[in-house]
Amino acid sequence: MRLMTLSAALTLAAGPALAAKDCAAGKTITDGTLTIATGNPAYYPWVMDDAPESGEGFEAAVAYAMAERMGFEAENVTWTRTSFDESIQPGAKNFDVNLQQFSITEDREKVVDFSSPYYSAAMAVLVRQPVVENGAEPTLESLKALKWGAVATTTAVPMLTGLVDPEDDPLLYNDNPDVIEAMKSNQIDAAIFDLPTALYLSAVVLEDGVVLGQFPADRTENPDRFGMLMEEGNPLRDCVNAALDEMAQDGTLAQIEAKWLSETTGVPVIE
Amino acid sequence: MTATHGAPGPTRRERYEARARRRGSAIALGSTVAVLLALVVLIPLAPGWEAVKKSFFNAEIFARTFPGLLQAFLLDVAIFAWCAPIIAIWALVIALARDVRSPALYPLRLFAVIYTDIFRGIPVILIVYLIGFGIPGLGLQRPWNSPYIWGSLALILTYSAYVAEIYRSGIESVHASQRAAALSLGLSRADMMRFVVLPQAIRRVVPANMNMLIALQKDVALLSFIGPVEVLRQAGVYKSLLANFTPYVVAAIIFLCVTIPATRYADYLIAKQNRARS
Numbered sequence: 001m002r003l004m005t006l007s008a009a010l011t012l013a014a015g016p017a018l019a020a021k022d023c024a025a026g027k028t029i030t031d032g033t034l035t036i037a038t039g040n041p042a043y044y045p046w047v048m049d050d051a052p053e054s055g056e057g058f059e060a061a062v063a064y065a066m067a068e069r070m071g072f073e074a075e076n077v078t079w080t081r082t083s084f085d086e087s088i089q090p091g092a093k094n095f096d097v098n099l100q101q102f103s104i105t106e107d108r109e110k111v112v113d114f115s116s117p118y119y120s121a122a123m124a125v126l127v128r129q130p131v132v133e134n135g136a137e138p139t140l141e142s143l144k145a146l147k148w149g150a151v152a153t154t155t156a157v158p159m160l161t162g163l164v165d166p167e168d169d170p171l172l173y174n175d176n177p178d179v180i181e182a183m184k185s186n187q188i189d190a191a192i193f194d195l196p197t198a199l200y201l202s203a204v205v206l207e208d209g210v211v212l213g214q215f216p217a218d219r220t221e222n223p224d225r226f227g228m229l230m231e232e233g234n235p236l237r238d239c240v241n242a243a244l245d246e247m248a249q250d251g252t253l254a255q256i257e258a259k260w261l262s263e264t265t266g267v268p269v270i271e
Numbered sequence: 272m273t274a275t276h277g278a279p280g281p282t283r284r285e286r287y288e289a290r291a292r293r294r295g296s297a298i299a300l301g302s303t304v305a306v307l308l309a310l311v312v313l314i315p316l317a318p319g320w321e322a323v324k325k326s327f328f329n330a331e332i333f334a335r336t337f338p339g340l341l342q343a344f345l346l347d348v349a350i351f352a353w354c355a356p357i358i359a360i361w362a363l364v365i366a367l368a369r370d371v372r373s374p375a376l377y378p379l380r381l382f383a384v385i386y387t388d389i390f391r392g393i394p395v396i397l398i399v400y401l402i403g404f405g406i407p408g409l410g411l412q413r414p415w416n417s418p419y420i421w422g423s424l425a426l427i428l429t430y431s432a433y434v435a436e437i438y439r440s441g442i443e444s445v446h447a448s449q450r451a452a453a454l455s456l457g458l459s460r461a462d463m464m465r466f467v468v469l470p471q472a473i474r475r476v477v478p479a480n481m482n483m484l485i486a487l488q489k490d491v492a493l494l495s496f497i498g499p500v501e502v503l504r505q506a507g508v509y510k511s512l513l514a515n516f517t518p519y520v521v522a523a524i525i526f527l528c529v530t531i532p533a534t535r536y537a538d539y540l541i542a543k544q545n546r547a548r549s
Contacts, residue, residue: 088514090322108514152504153511171498185407187416
């Protein structure tokens with residue numbers, strides 16, 4: 001706290017010489033540095049090889065592009081790791097912004113602040129080949145009869161109970177590898193992930209994985225949009241939003257998306 | 272004591288003791304009130320209290336999540352209900368195996384020793400993971416690959432190891448002379464165990480086993496790691512959707528409503544046993 005007032009005072013002393021690019025000056029937890037948090041581990045295709053410092057992967061690339069617009073060179077960006085729980089716990093945060101596919105929801109917004117969305121996620125259904133051979137189709141009718149699983153800390157859970165409303169109670173797990181393990185041991189037929197994650201899992205992790213279908217990103221009910229998470233009332237939010245909005249307008253976000261999340265077309269849409 | 276003297280009213284000694292008791296109660300009351308006051312006054316003075324209150328003690332979220340959490344807790348109770356009797360029986364089998372004296376049956380005894388060593392030495396959560404994901408992964412068909420079955424088995428295997436050791440301490444607490452006496456009366460070894468040793472041994476370890484029951488009641492929540500949506504997992508779902516930890520507090524309260532009465536009952540049993548012994 002004292003550090004922040006001190007740096008704020010310094011900023012004031014520096015006076016009107018500062019350009020608009022210095023919107024973030026004095027508002028970060030370490031002056032002159034933007035501290036960005038991601039998951040532990042961070043997953044493909046959001047961050048490649050669990051190394052966000054490389055700037056490889058969708059979220060890592062977005063983070064560096066945004067930092068640059070906020071006036072932070074790449075060497076002035078430091079990365080830290082948090083779990084979901086750490087990012088929402090009350091008290092001072094150890095990051096300026098946190099991006100690990102946080103879906104923006106009204107309830108979450110009461111406790112933390114979110115930036116403008118940087119990605120709209122379609123949700124997708126991941127199954128194994130034998131389930132398809134048994135006649136599973138991308139229709140709600142057919143999906144209802146499957147045994148479902150999901151990661152417990154995601155917005156996939158309300159989607160599952162609200163939209164699919166399966167006959168059997170879904171099983172919930174801690175993380176993606178646990179869901180995959182349950183699929184391998186045939187404890188669940190289908191699981192719900194955001195589309196890029198589902199495509200990655202079906203291509204790389206799950207040998208006979210198939211993305212059965214997707215719920216389109218622009219569905220009217222409960223759309224899943226990813227935002228960067230910040231401490232509630234963080235003054236940095238306006239700077240972050242300004243940078244992200246600019247990136248959305250000049251097509252930078254679309255470019256980054258095309259580079260890292262290109263293959264999301266061609267998955268059948270679930271009616 | 273006083274009755275033997277037939278004196279009316281309390282004796283000087285009794286008056287003194289009553290005074291001391293009153294004084295003790297007053298001091299206890301005073302210090303308790305002082306500590307409570309300090310907590311109630313000091314904690315809200317902490318700079319982060321408002322944020323903590325909003326995140327952990329949010330009345331609105333409490334009301335919203337309580338019914339769902341209570342519903343999920345029924346699953347905990349069900350898992351507990353089918354695990355506990357199996358543990359009681361399997362643990363007894365292990366304890367008896369460890370007590371066999373015949374040289375020919377030594378492998379049985381060795382098995383019991385290794386079993387308790389292994390399952391007491393590995394954290395429950397690891398056993399739940401390994402058995403809960405590992406065995407269904409062998410290619411079992413539904414419903415035999417259910418996480419309920421294998422998760423319960425993991426709890427049963429682990430808890431049986433502890434309970435078997437408790438039984439064994441009970442069995443060994445029955446003096447060897449009683450065994451000798453039973454054998455000399457013409458009882459077979461099996462009958463000696465059944466009619467002389469076990470009735471005493473099991474009764475003696477009831478309080479210790481009550482503790483295990485309470486611990487089991489809580490560890491049932493570990494099954495959530497392999498899929499079942501019981502109270503801990505349901506609280507986690509609410510937590511992530513609402514970005515608020517209040518559901519965990521609700522879950523803790525639900526657990527306490529069950530475990531505190533159970534703990535008090537165990538204390539009562541222990542006190543009763545101590546009285547009986549002295």
